[in-house]
Amino acid sequence: MRDIIWQSFLSSMAGGILSLDRTAAMQIMVSRPLVAAPVTGYIFGDVMMGLFIGLLLELLCIGGLPIGGHIPSHEIMLAVIITAVSIAGHKVLSSVDHAVFQWISVDAGVFIAAGFAILLILPTDIICRKVDAAARVLNVRFFNKVLADIDKGVFRGIGMNNLKGAAVFFILNTSLLFVLSLTGMLLAYMLLPLLPAAVSASLSLAVAAAFIVGFAYGYSILQSKRSMPVFLVATFFIITVVVVMSR
Amino acid sequence: MIGRFSMFKVFLNSFFIQSAWSFEKMQGLGFAAAMAPAIKDIYKDREQACAAIRRHMVFYNAHPYMASPILGAAIKMEEEVREGRRDAKDISSFKESLIGPYGAIGDTFFWGSVRPLASVLGVISALICGLWGPVVLLITYNLFHLWMRWFGLCEGYRLGEDVVEYIQSLRLPEWAARIRLAAAGLLGGLIAIIIVRMFKVDVLQKMLPAQPYHIFIAAALLATTTVLLSVLLRRGLSVLVAIYLLFLPVSVFLAIINIFSGF
Numbered sequence: 001m002r003d004i005i006w007q008s009f010l011s012s013m014a015g016g017i018l019s020l021d022r023t024a025a026m027q028i029m030v031s032r033p034l035v036a037a038p039v040t041g042y043i044f045g046d047v048m049m050g051l052f053i054g055l056l057l058e059l060l061c062i063g064g065l066p067i068g069g070h071i072p073s074h075e076i077m078l079a080v081i082i083t084a085v086s087i088a089g090h091k092v093l094s095s096v097d098h099a100v101f102q103w104i105s106v107d108a109g110v111f112i113a114a115g116f117a118i119l120l121i122l123p124t125d126i127i128c129r130k131v132d133a134a135a136r137v138l139n140v141r142f143f144n145k146v147l148a149d150i151d152k153g154v155f156r157g158i159g160m161n162n163l164k165g166a167a168v169f170f171i172l173n174t175s176l177l178f179v180l181s182l183t184g185m186l187l188a189y190m191l192l193p194l195l196p197a198a199v200s201a202s203l204s205l206a207v208a209a210a211f212i213v214g215f216a217y218g219y220s221i222l223q224s225k226r227s228m229p230v231f232l233v234a235t236f237f238i239i240t241v242v243v244v245m246s247r
Numbered sequence: 248m249i250g251r252f253s254m255f256k257v258f259l260n261s262f263f264i265q266s267a268w269s270f271e272k273m274q275g276l277g278f279a280a281a282m283a284p285a286i287k288d289i290y291k292d293r294e295q296a297c298a299a300i301r302r303h304m305v306f307y308n309a310h311p312y313m314a315s316p317i318l319g320a321a322i323k324m325e326e327e328v329r330e331g332r333r334d335a336k337d338i339s340s341f342k343e344s345l346i347g348p349y350g351a352i353g354d355t356f357f358w359g360s361v362r363p364l365a366s367v368l369g370v371i372s373a374l375i376c377g378l379w380g381p382v383v384l385l386i387t388y389n390l391f392h393l394w395m396r397w398f399g400l401c402e403g404y405r406l407g408e409d410v411v412e413y414i415q416s417l418r419l420p421e422w423a424a425r426i427r428l429a430a431a432g433l434l435g436g437l438i439a440i441i442i443v444r445m446f447k448v449d450v451l452q453k454m455l456p457a458q459p460y461h462i463f464i465a466a467a468l469l470a471t472t473t474v475l476l477s478v479l480l481r482r483g484l485s486v487l488v489a490i491y492l493l494f495l496p497v498s499v500f501l502a503i504i505n506i507f508s509g510f
Contacts, residue, residue: 024266027311029362029388034369035381051378055370058384060486062366065358067350068308069270073486119494122487133270140269143276147304150297155287158300159260162280165267198506202498209493211441215469216476217486218434221363223477224424227431232470234435239466242443243459 004189008084008182011043015080015181016174022076023066023132024166033057033079040083049090053083053114056207059214063221071136074128080177081124082117085184089113092192093200108204115206116192117184124180131172139165249288249322256284258400261318264311273308278318285322289329299325302338309346310353312395313414317345319403320410327407341408349414356419360426361391367433374440438473442466 018039021031029035034054041050057079064072093109142161149157192200219231264277282303290296309317321342327333365388373380403410442465480489 023268024263026262027265028392029365029385032366032369032381032384034366034373034384038378038381047378051373051380055373055380058366058370062363065354067354067358069273115494118490122490125487136268136270138269139267139276140271142267143269143272143304146276146279147301150301150304153293153297155283155293155296155300158276158280158283159263162263162266162276165269165276166263169266198502199498202501205498205501206490206494209490209497212469212472212493213476213480213486213489215434215438215473216489217480218363218367219431219473220477220480221359222427222431222434223481224427224431226428228474230428230432231435231474234432235439235466235470236463238436238439239443239462242439243462247459 004088004185005182007044008178008185011040011080011084011181012174012177014039014043015076015177016170018080019074019076019173019177020166020170022074024169031076033061033075036076037079037083040080041087044084044087046087046090049087049110049114050083052110053086053117054079056114056118056210056214057082059218060210062214062218069136071129071132073125074132077128077173077177077180078121078125081181081184082114082121084181085117085121085188086110086113088185089116089188089192092189108201111204111207112200113188113192115203116188118210119203119206120187121180121184127180128176131176132169135165135169135172138168249285249326253284253288254322254400254404257281257318257322258315258397260284261311261315261396261400264314272306274311274314275303275305275307278307278314279303281314281318282321282325286325289322289325295329299328299335302335303342305339307342307346309349310357312357312392312399313349313353315396315399316403316410316414317342317349319400319405320407321403323404323407345411352414352419356423356426357391357395360423360430361388364426364430364433367430367437371433371437371440374437374444435470438469439466442469 015036018031018036021027021029034051034057037054037057038047038050041047041053044050057075061073061075061078064075066072090107090109090113093112142164146158146161149155195203219227260281260283264274264281266280267276268274269276279300283300286296286299286303290299303321307314321338324333324338324341328335328338365384368387369380369384371380372383376383399410399414402413406413442462445465446462476489480486
Protein backbone atom coordinates (compact mmCIF):
# COMPACT_ATOMS: atom_id res chain seq x y z
CA MET A 1 0.00 0.00 0.00
CA ARG A 2 2.86 2.36 0.84
CA ASP A 3 4.44 1.58 -2.54
CA ILE A 4 1.22 2.43 -4.35
CA ILE A 5 0.90 5.75 -2.52
CA TRP A 6 4.56 6.63 -3.13
CA GLN A 7 4.41 5.74 -6.83
CA SER A 8 1.13 7.64 -7.22
CA PHE A 9 2.76 10.65 -5.60
CA LEU A 10 5.82 10.46 -7.86
CA SER A 11 3.78 9.96 -11.02
CA SER A 12 1.40 12.78 -10.12
CA MET A 13 4.35 15.13 -9.52
CA ALA A 14 5.91 14.18 -12.86
CA GLY A 15 2.50 14.39 -14.53
CA GLY A 16 1.87 17.77 -12.89
CA ILE A 17 5.14 19.14 -14.26
CA LEU A 18 4.55 17.70 -17.73
CA SER A 19 0.95 18.96 -17.69
CA LEU A 20 2.24 22.55 -17.61
CA ASP A 21 3.39 21.99 -21.17
CA ARG A 22 -0.22 21.57 -22.25
CA THR A 23 -1.20 25.22 -21.72
CA ALA A 24 0.84 27.07 -19.13
CA ALA A 25 4.42 26.72 -20.30
CA MET A 26 6.59 25.77 -23.27
CA GLN A 27 4.14 23.78 -25.43
CA ILE A 28 7.00 21.65 -26.72
CA MET A 29 4.66 18.63 -26.62
CA VAL A 30 6.15 16.76 -23.67
CA SER A 31 2.54 16.67 -22.49
CA ARG A 32 1.55 14.42 -25.39
CA PRO A 33 0.56 10.88 -24.30
CA LEU A 34 3.36 9.32 -26.37
CA VAL A 35 5.88 11.16 -24.17
CA ALA A 36 4.07 11.36 -20.83
CA ALA A 37 2.90 7.73 -20.67
CA PRO A 38 6.41 6.18 -21.02
CA VAL A 39 7.66 8.62 -18.34
CA THR A 40 4.89 7.38 -16.05
CA GLY A 41 5.68 3.81 -17.04
CA TYR A 42 9.32 4.39 -16.07
CA ILE A 43 8.25 5.58 -12.61
CA PHE A 44 6.15 2.45 -12.17
CA GLY A 45 8.91 0.22 -13.57
CA ASP A 46 7.24 -0.70 -16.88
CA VAL A 47 8.28 1.66 -19.67
CA MET A 48 6.97 -0.57 -22.46
CA MET A 49 3.47 -0.64 -20.98
CA GLY A 50 3.71 3.16 -20.84
CA LEU A 51 4.76 3.26 -24.49
CA PHE A 52 1.85 1.01 -25.47
CA ILE A 53 -0.67 3.19 -23.62
CA GLY A 54 1.05 6.29 -24.99
CA LEU A 55 0.74 5.33 -28.63
CA LEU A 56 -2.88 4.29 -28.14
CA LEU A 57 -3.83 7.56 -26.43
CA GLU A 58 -1.78 9.59 -28.90
CA LEU A 59 -4.20 8.42 -31.59
CA LEU A 60 -7.26 9.01 -29.41
CA CYS A 61 -6.13 12.56 -28.58
CA ILE A 62 -4.73 13.45 -32.00
CA GLY A 63 -7.36 16.14 -32.53
CA GLY A 64 -8.67 18.25 -29.69
CA LEU A 65 -7.80 21.75 -30.84
CA PRO A 66 -7.59 24.30 -28.00
CA ILE A 67 -9.25 27.04 -30.03
CA GLY A 68 -10.40 30.13 -28.11
CA GLY A 69 -11.89 29.10 -24.77
CA HIS A 70 -12.48 25.49 -25.77
CA ILE A 71 -10.77 22.95 -23.51
CA PRO A 72 -10.06 19.69 -25.36
CA SER A 73 -9.52 16.26 -23.78
CA HIS A 74 -6.94 16.40 -21.00
CA GLU A 75 -4.53 14.02 -22.74
CA ILE A 76 -1.71 14.24 -20.18
CA MET A 77 -3.96 13.45 -17.22
CA LEU A 78 -5.48 10.52 -19.09
CA ALA A 79 -2.04 9.28 -20.11
CA VAL A 80 -0.64 9.33 -16.58
CA ILE A 81 -3.70 7.79 -14.88
CA ILE A 82 -4.38 5.14 -17.53
CA THR A 83 -0.71 4.08 -17.49
CA ALA A 84 -0.70 3.85 -13.68
CA VAL A 85 -3.92 1.82 -13.60
CA SER A 86 -2.78 -0.43 -16.49
CA ILE A 87 0.48 -1.28 -14.76
CA ALA A 88 -1.31 -1.97 -11.48
CA GLY A 89 -3.83 -4.14 -13.33
CA HIS A 90 -1.08 -6.00 -15.15
CA LYS A 91 0.58 -6.83 -11.82
CA VAL A 92 -2.71 -8.22 -10.52
CA LEU A 93 -3.31 -10.26 -13.66
CA SER A 94 0.16 -11.78 -13.68
CA SER A 95 -1.01 -13.94 -10.78
CA VAL A 96 -4.23 -14.98 -12.54
CA ASP A 97 -4.29 -17.75 -15.15
CA HIS A 98 -6.21 -16.74 -18.26
CA ALA A 99 -6.41 -19.94 -20.26
CA VAL A 100 -8.63 -18.34 -22.84
CA PHE A 101 -5.70 -16.29 -24.08
CA GLN A 102 -3.16 -19.07 -24.47
CA TRP A 103 -3.45 -18.93 -28.26
CA ILE A 104 -2.14 -15.39 -28.24
CA SER A 105 1.64 -15.25 -28.21
CA VAL A 106 1.66 -11.81 -26.55
CA ASP A 107 0.99 -11.24 -22.88
CA ALA A 108 -2.79 -11.15 -22.62
CA GLY A 109 -2.59 -9.39 -19.27
CA VAL A 110 -1.30 -6.26 -21.02
CA PHE A 111 -4.42 -6.01 -23.17
CA ILE A 112 -6.83 -6.87 -20.34
CA ALA A 113 -5.25 -4.36 -17.94
CA ALA A 114 -5.09 -1.65 -20.61
CA GLY A 115 -8.71 -2.30 -21.59
CA PHE A 116 -9.81 -2.09 -17.96
CA ALA A 117 -7.91 1.18 -17.46
CA ILE A 118 -9.27 2.74 -20.64
CA LEU A 119 -12.89 1.90 -19.82
CA LEU A 120 -12.49 3.04 -16.21
CA ILE A 121 -10.50 6.24 -16.70
CA LEU A 122 -11.63 7.75 -20.02
CA PRO A 123 -14.94 8.97 -18.51
CA THR A 124 -12.97 10.91 -15.87
CA ASP A 125 -11.77 13.24 -18.62
CA ILE A 126 -14.73 15.48 -17.85
CA ILE A 127 -13.44 15.99 -14.28
CA CYS A 128 -9.95 16.80 -15.59
CA ARG A 129 -11.38 19.39 -17.97
CA LYS A 130 -13.47 20.97 -15.20
CA VAL A 131 -10.36 21.31 -13.05
CA ASP A 132 -8.50 22.85 -16.00
CA ALA A 133 -11.38 25.31 -16.44
CA ALA A 134 -11.24 26.14 -12.71
CA ALA A 135 -7.56 27.08 -13.05
CA ARG A 136 -8.43 29.38 -15.93
CA VAL A 137 -11.12 31.07 -13.83
CA LEU A 138 -8.73 31.56 -10.89
CA ASN A 139 -5.98 33.00 -13.10
CA VAL A 140 -7.76 36.27 -13.77
CA ARG A 141 -6.85 37.45 -10.26
CA PHE A 142 -3.17 37.63 -11.29
CA PHE A 143 -4.07 39.83 -14.23
CA ASN A 144 -6.06 42.15 -11.96
CA LYS A 145 -3.22 42.22 -9.40
CA VAL A 146 -0.67 43.28 -12.03
CA LEU A 147 -3.08 45.88 -13.41
CA ALA A 148 -3.54 47.37 -9.93
CA ASP A 149 0.24 47.42 -9.39
CA ILE A 150 0.88 49.19 -12.69
CA ASP A 151 -1.76 51.79 -11.91
CA LYS A 152 0.17 52.47 -8.68
CA GLY A 153 3.39 52.84 -10.70
CA VAL A 154 4.85 49.48 -9.67
CA PHE A 155 6.52 47.77 -12.64
CA ARG A 156 7.98 44.77 -10.84
CA GLY A 157 6.30 41.40 -10.40
CA ILE A 158 4.69 41.06 -13.83
CA GLY A 159 6.65 37.92 -14.71
CA MET A 160 6.17 36.46 -11.23
CA ASN A 161 2.40 36.98 -11.29
CA ASN A 162 2.31 35.40 -14.74
CA LEU A 163 4.14 32.34 -13.39
CA LYS A 164 1.70 32.11 -10.47
CA GLY A 165 -0.88 31.18 -13.09
CA ALA A 166 1.30 28.21 -14.06
CA ALA A 167 1.54 27.31 -10.36
CA VAL A 168 -2.26 27.16 -10.14
CA PHE A 169 -2.34 24.76 -13.10
CA PHE A 170 0.39 22.65 -11.47
CA ILE A 171 -1.25 22.43 -8.04
CA LEU A 172 -4.71 21.56 -9.36
CA ASN A 173 -3.44 19.06 -11.93
CA THR A 174 -1.06 17.34 -9.51
CA SER A 175 -3.72 17.01 -6.80
CA LEU A 176 -6.26 15.57 -9.21
CA LEU A 177 -3.68 13.21 -10.70
CA PHE A 178 -2.82 11.88 -7.26
CA VAL A 179 -6.44 11.30 -6.27
CA LEU A 180 -7.50 9.72 -9.57
CA SER A 181 -4.43 7.53 -10.07
CA LEU A 182 -4.56 6.26 -6.50
CA THR A 183 -8.30 5.53 -6.74
CA GLY A 184 -7.86 3.87 -10.14
CA MET A 185 -5.00 1.68 -8.94
CA LEU A 186 -6.92 0.60 -5.84
CA LEU A 187 -9.93 -0.26 -7.99
CA ALA A 188 -7.66 -2.29 -10.28
CA TYR A 189 -6.28 -4.23 -7.29
CA MET A 190 -9.77 -4.83 -5.89
CA LEU A 191 -11.90 -5.47 -8.98
CA LEU A 192 -9.70 -7.30 -11.49
CA PRO A 193 -9.18 -10.51 -9.44
CA LEU A 194 -12.94 -10.72 -8.87
CA LEU A 195 -13.95 -10.59 -12.52
CA PRO A 196 -14.90 -13.89 -14.21
CA ALA A 197 -12.40 -15.02 -16.87
CA ALA A 198 -14.82 -14.36 -19.74
CA VAL A 199 -15.44 -10.79 -18.59
CA SER A 200 -11.71 -10.15 -18.04
CA ALA A 201 -10.88 -11.52 -21.46
CA SER A 202 -13.49 -9.33 -23.12
CA LEU A 203 -11.83 -6.24 -21.60
CA SER A 204 -9.02 -6.63 -24.10
CA LEU A 205 -11.55 -5.81 -26.82
CA ALA A 206 -11.62 -2.28 -25.45
CA VAL A 207 -8.02 -1.90 -26.62
CA ALA A 208 -8.97 -3.02 -30.13
CA ALA A 209 -11.96 -0.66 -30.04
CA ALA A 210 -9.72 2.20 -28.87
CA PHE A 211 -7.27 1.56 -31.74
CA ILE A 212 -10.07 1.56 -34.32
CA VAL A 213 -11.59 4.75 -32.88
CA GLY A 214 -8.09 6.29 -32.75
CA PHE A 215 -7.55 5.62 -36.46
CA ALA A 216 -11.00 7.00 -37.28
CA TYR A 217 -10.45 10.08 -35.12
CA GLY A 218 -7.07 10.70 -36.75
CA TYR A 219 -8.61 10.35 -40.18
CA SER A 220 -11.50 12.67 -39.28
CA ILE A 221 -8.99 15.33 -38.22
CA LEU A 222 -6.96 14.98 -41.41
CA GLN A 223 -9.90 14.63 -43.77
CA SER A 224 -9.82 16.75 -46.91
CA LYS A 225 -10.87 16.37 -50.55
CA ARG A 226 -7.73 14.45 -51.47
CA SER A 227 -7.08 12.58 -48.22
CA MET A 228 -9.15 9.46 -49.05
CA PRO A 229 -7.08 8.30 -52.09
CA VAL A 230 -3.80 9.14 -50.34
CA PHE A 231 -4.89 7.24 -47.22
CA LEU A 232 -6.05 4.14 -49.12
CA VAL A 233 -3.11 4.09 -51.55
CA ALA A 234 -0.65 4.32 -48.64
CA THR A 235 -2.39 1.48 -46.77
CA PHE A 236 -2.43 -0.95 -49.69
CA PHE A 237 0.92 0.09 -51.14
CA ILE A 238 2.74 -0.77 -47.89
CA ILE A 239 0.86 -4.04 -47.49
CA THR A 240 1.63 -5.01 -51.11
CA VAL A 241 5.32 -4.21 -50.63
CA VAL A 242 5.48 -6.29 -47.42
CA VAL A 243 3.61 -9.25 -48.99
CA VAL A 244 5.78 -9.17 -52.15
CA MET A 245 9.00 -8.89 -50.13
CA SER A 246 8.02 -11.72 -47.79
CA ARG A 247 7.54 -14.18 -50.70
CA MET B 248 17.57 49.16 -30.37
CA ILE B 249 16.92 46.80 -27.50
CA GLY B 250 19.82 44.67 -26.28
CA ARG B 251 20.37 41.07 -27.38
CA PHE B 252 19.94 39.86 -23.82
CA SER B 253 16.54 41.56 -23.54
CA MET B 254 15.52 40.04 -26.85
CA PHE B 255 16.55 36.61 -25.57
CA LYS B 256 14.51 37.20 -22.39
CA VAL B 257 11.49 38.10 -24.53
CA PHE B 258 12.07 34.86 -26.46
CA LEU B 259 12.19 32.85 -23.22
CA ASN B 260 9.12 34.65 -21.82
CA SER B 261 7.21 33.85 -25.01
CA PHE B 262 7.20 30.20 -23.84
CA PHE B 263 5.11 31.33 -20.86
CA ILE B 264 2.63 33.46 -22.75
CA GLN B 265 -0.24 31.22 -21.62
CA SER B 266 0.88 30.72 -17.99
CA ALA B 267 -1.88 32.92 -16.57
CA TRP B 268 -4.40 32.07 -19.30
CA SER B 269 -7.86 33.13 -18.10
CA PHE B 270 -11.27 33.05 -19.74
CA GLU B 271 -11.62 36.79 -19.23
CA LYS B 272 -8.29 38.12 -20.53
CA MET B 273 -6.86 34.96 -22.10
CA GLN B 274 -3.16 35.62 -22.92
CA GLY B 275 -3.31 39.28 -21.85
CA LEU B 276 -0.97 38.96 -18.86
CA GLY B 277 1.33 36.53 -20.69
CA PHE B 278 1.82 38.93 -23.58
CA ALA B 279 2.57 41.82 -21.22
CA ALA B 280 5.00 39.64 -19.23
CA ALA B 281 6.78 38.66 -22.44
CA MET B 282 7.06 42.33 -23.44
CA ALA B 283 8.30 43.45 -20.01
CA PRO B 284 12.11 42.98 -20.58
CA ALA B 285 11.91 44.91 -23.85
CA ILE B 286 9.78 47.67 -22.33
CA LYS B 287 12.31 48.04 -19.50
CA ASP B 288 15.05 48.41 -22.12
CA ILE B 289 13.16 50.88 -24.28
CA TYR B 290 11.77 53.16 -21.56
CA LYS B 291 14.25 54.10 -18.88
CA ASP B 292 11.65 56.27 -17.12
CA ARG B 293 9.43 54.21 -14.79
CA GLU B 294 6.24 56.15 -15.54
CA GLN B 295 6.71 55.74 -19.27
CA ALA B 296 7.46 52.07 -18.79
CA CYS B 297 4.27 51.63 -16.74
CA ALA B 298 2.24 53.45 -19.38
CA ALA B 299 3.74 51.21 -22.07
CA ILE B 300 3.10 47.96 -20.22
CA ARG B 301 -0.42 49.21 -19.41
CA ARG B 302 -1.09 49.29 -23.18
CA HIS B 303 -0.41 45.56 -23.32
CA MET B 304 -2.48 44.68 -20.24
CA VAL B 305 -5.61 44.04 -22.28
CA PHE B 306 -7.47 41.05 -23.67
CA TYR B 307 -5.24 39.19 -26.08
CA ASN B 308 -5.56 35.75 -27.62
CA ALA B 309 -3.83 34.27 -30.64
CA HIS B 310 -2.05 31.03 -31.28
CA PRO B 311 0.82 30.94 -28.71
CA TYR B 312 3.51 30.47 -31.37
CA MET B 313 2.06 33.08 -33.70
CA ALA B 314 2.36 35.59 -30.86
CA SER B 315 6.13 35.69 -31.52
CA PRO B 316 6.00 37.75 -34.75
CA ILE B 317 3.47 40.05 -33.08
CA LEU B 318 5.75 40.40 -30.03
CA GLY B 319 8.70 41.31 -32.28
CA ALA B 320 6.64 43.84 -34.23
CA ALA B 321 5.20 45.33 -31.02
CA ILE B 322 8.73 45.85 -29.64
CA LYS B 323 9.74 47.62 -32.85
CA MET B 324 6.61 49.78 -32.68
CA GLU B 325 7.28 50.65 -29.01
CA GLU B 326 10.72 51.92 -30.08
CA GLU B 327 9.08 54.07 -32.71
CA VAL B 328 6.61 55.42 -30.14
CA ARG B 329 9.49 56.40 -27.86
CA GLU B 330 11.21 58.14 -30.77
CA GLY B 331 7.96 60.02 -31.48
CA ARG B 332 7.57 58.49 -34.95
CA ARG B 333 4.35 56.67 -34.14
CA ASP B 334 1.18 57.02 -32.11
CA ALA B 335 0.84 54.57 -29.21
CA LYS B 336 -2.69 53.66 -30.34
CA ASP B 337 -1.23 52.04 -33.47
CA ILE B 338 0.20 49.21 -31.37
CA SER B 339 -3.16 48.27 -29.89
CA SER B 340 -4.93 48.38 -33.25
CA PHE B 341 -2.09 46.37 -34.85
CA LYS B 342 -2.39 43.67 -32.16
CA GLU B 343 -6.19 43.59 -32.28
CA SER B 344 -6.23 43.29 -36.06
CA LEU B 345 -4.03 40.18 -35.96
CA ILE B 346 -5.70 38.26 -33.13
CA GLY B 347 -8.26 36.56 -35.39
CA PRO B 348 -6.18 35.85 -38.51
CA TYR B 349 -3.04 34.69 -36.69
CA GLY B 350 -5.11 32.58 -34.32
CA ALA B 351 -6.76 30.87 -37.27
CA ILE B 352 -3.49 30.38 -39.20
CA GLY B 353 -1.68 29.03 -36.14
CA ASP B 354 -4.50 26.70 -35.16
CA THR B 355 -4.72 25.27 -38.69
CA PHE B 356 -0.98 24.98 -39.22
CA PHE B 357 0.32 23.89 -35.82
CA TRP B 358 -2.62 22.24 -34.04
CA GLY B 359 -4.43 20.96 -37.13
CA SER B 360 -1.49 19.86 -39.29
CA VAL B 361 1.96 19.71 -37.70
CA ARG B 362 0.78 18.11 -34.47
CA PRO B 363 -1.16 15.26 -36.17
CA LEU B 364 1.83 14.71 -38.48
CA ALA B 365 4.22 14.53 -35.52
CA SER B 366 1.79 12.26 -33.63
CA VAL B 367 1.40 9.78 -36.49
CA LEU B 368 5.15 9.79 -37.17
CA GLY B 369 5.77 9.26 -33.46
CA VAL B 370 3.33 6.36 -33.24
CA ILE B 371 4.82 4.68 -36.34
CA SER B 372 8.32 5.14 -34.91
CA ALA B 373 7.18 3.74 -31.55
CA LEU B 374 5.81 0.64 -33.30
CA ILE B 375 9.02 0.12 -35.27
CA CYS B 376 11.77 1.47 -32.98
CA GLY B 377 10.16 1.45 -29.51
CA LEU B 378 11.25 4.35 -27.34
CA TRP B 379 12.50 6.37 -30.32
CA GLY B 380 8.82 7.13 -31.00
CA PRO B 381 8.52 9.95 -28.43
CA VAL B 382 11.86 11.37 -29.61
CA VAL B 383 10.66 11.44 -33.23
CA LEU B 384 7.43 13.17 -32.16
CA LEU B 385 9.31 15.85 -30.21
CA ILE B 386 11.90 16.51 -32.95
CA THR B 387 9.33 16.64 -35.77
CA TYR B 388 7.03 18.99 -33.92
CA ASN B 389 9.63 21.29 -32.44
CA LEU B 390 11.43 21.88 -35.74
CA PHE B 391 8.36 23.84 -36.85
CA HIS B 392 7.53 25.19 -33.40
CA LEU B 393 10.92 26.61 -32.44
CA TRP B 394 11.44 27.98 -35.93
CA MET B 395 8.28 30.09 -35.57
CA ARG B 396 9.10 31.15 -32.01
CA TRP B 397 12.61 32.39 -32.81
CA PHE B 398 12.48 33.54 -36.43
CA GLY B 399 8.96 34.92 -35.96
CA LEU B 400 10.23 37.09 -33.10
CA CYS B 401 13.36 38.21 -34.96
CA GLU B 402 11.54 38.93 -38.22
CA GLY B 403 8.79 40.73 -36.30
CA TYR B 404 11.39 42.96 -34.69
CA ARG B 405 13.22 43.55 -37.99
CA LEU B 406 10.15 44.27 -40.09
CA GLY B 407 7.78 45.86 -37.58
CA GLU B 408 4.28 46.13 -39.04
CA ASP B 409 5.51 44.63 -42.31
CA VAL B 410 5.84 41.25 -40.59
CA VAL B 411 2.28 40.66 -41.79
CA GLU B 412 3.57 40.43 -45.36
CA TYR B 413 6.38 38.14 -44.21
CA ILE B 414 3.92 35.74 -42.57
CA GLN B 415 1.74 35.90 -45.68
CA SER B 416 4.75 35.03 -47.84
CA LEU B 417 5.25 31.82 -45.83
CA ARG B 418 1.90 30.55 -47.21
CA LEU B 419 1.22 28.58 -44.04
CA PRO B 420 -2.39 27.60 -44.94
CA GLU B 421 -1.14 25.96 -48.17
CA TRP B 422 1.62 24.15 -46.30
CA ALA B 423 -0.93 23.08 -43.72
CA ALA B 424 -3.01 21.38 -46.45
CA ARG B 425 0.08 19.58 -47.77
CA ILE B 426 1.16 18.46 -44.32
CA ARG B 427 -2.34 17.14 -43.56
CA LEU B 428 -2.27 15.16 -46.79
CA ALA B 429 1.11 13.69 -45.88
CA ALA B 430 -0.21 12.85 -42.40
CA ALA B 431 -3.26 11.13 -43.94
CA GLY B 432 -0.88 9.01 -46.03
CA LEU B 433 1.16 8.18 -42.94
CA LEU B 434 -2.02 7.21 -41.09
CA GLY B 435 -2.75 4.76 -43.92
CA GLY B 436 0.80 3.49 -43.53
CA LEU B 437 0.24 3.10 -39.79
CA ILE B 438 -2.82 0.93 -40.40
CA ALA B 439 -0.81 -1.19 -42.84
CA ILE B 440 2.01 -1.61 -40.31
CA ILE B 441 -0.42 -2.68 -37.57
CA ILE B 442 -2.14 -5.20 -39.87
CA VAL B 443 1.19 -6.66 -41.01
CA ARG B 444 2.45 -6.83 -37.41
CA MET B 445 -0.77 -8.44 -36.25
CA PHE B 446 -0.23 -11.30 -38.67
CA LYS B 447 3.53 -11.37 -38.22
CA VAL B 448 3.43 -11.68 -34.43
CA ASP B 449 1.20 -14.68 -34.79
CA VAL B 450 -1.81 -13.15 -33.09
CA LEU B 451 -4.27 -14.66 -35.52
CA GLN B 452 -2.27 -17.36 -37.24
CA LYS B 453 -3.38 -20.17 -34.94
CA MET B 454 -7.00 -19.32 -35.69
CA LEU B 455 -6.53 -18.37 -39.29
CA PRO B 456 -3.42 -19.42 -41.22
CA ALA B 457 -2.42 -16.16 -42.88
CA GLN B 458 -2.55 -16.07 -46.64
CA PRO B 459 -1.69 -12.81 -48.46
CA TYR B 460 -5.34 -12.21 -49.28
CA HIS B 461 -6.23 -12.46 -45.57
CA ILE B 462 -3.94 -9.50 -44.94
CA PHE B 463 -5.56 -7.52 -47.76
CA ILE B 464 -9.06 -8.33 -46.47
CA ALA B 465 -8.09 -7.28 -42.94
CA ALA B 466 -6.61 -4.03 -44.26
CA ALA B 467 -9.68 -3.32 -46.38
CA LEU B 468 -11.97 -3.94 -43.39
CA LEU B 469 -9.95 -1.72 -41.07
CA ALA B 470 -9.60 1.06 -43.64
CA THR B 471 -13.34 0.99 -44.39
CA THR B 472 -14.24 0.99 -40.69
CA THR B 473 -11.85 3.91 -40.16
CA VAL B 474 -13.43 5.98 -42.92
CA LEU B 475 -17.04 5.17 -41.91
CA LEU B 476 -16.41 5.79 -38.22
CA SER B 477 -14.66 9.07 -39.03
CA VAL B 478 -17.91 10.30 -40.62
CA LEU B 479 -19.74 9.66 -37.33
CA LEU B 480 -16.97 11.34 -35.33
CA ARG B 481 -17.12 14.39 -37.58
CA ARG B 482 -20.87 14.54 -36.99
CA GLY B 483 -20.35 14.86 -33.26
CA LEU B 484 -20.02 11.32 -31.91
CA SER B 485 -17.55 11.50 -29.02
CA VAL B 486 -14.45 9.32 -28.87
CA LEU B 487 -15.54 7.87 -25.52
CA VAL B 488 -19.01 6.92 -26.74
CA ALA B 489 -17.51 5.42 -29.92
CA ILE B 490 -15.21 3.16 -27.86
CA TYR B 491 -18.08 2.01 -25.65
CA LEU B 492 -20.33 1.47 -28.68
CA LEU B 493 -17.70 -0.72 -30.33
CA PHE B 494 -16.72 -2.54 -27.16
CA LEU B 495 -19.99 -3.27 -25.37
CA PRO B 496 -22.01 -5.22 -27.99
CA VAL B 497 -19.07 -7.46 -28.94
CA SER B 498 -18.01 -8.11 -25.35
CA VAL B 499 -21.57 -8.84 -24.21
CA PHE B 500 -21.99 -11.20 -27.16
CA LEU B 501 -18.73 -12.99 -26.36
CA ALA B 502 -19.58 -13.18 -22.66
CA ILE B 503 -22.98 -14.78 -23.47
CA ILE B 504 -21.35 -17.29 -25.83
CA ASN B 505 -18.77 -18.14 -23.18
CA ILE B 506 -21.45 -18.60 -20.51
CA PHE B 507 -23.58 -20.85 -22.70
CA SER B 508 -20.64 -22.88 -23.92
CA GLY B 509 -19.86 -23.69 -20.29
CA PHE B 510 -16.55 -21.87 -20.27
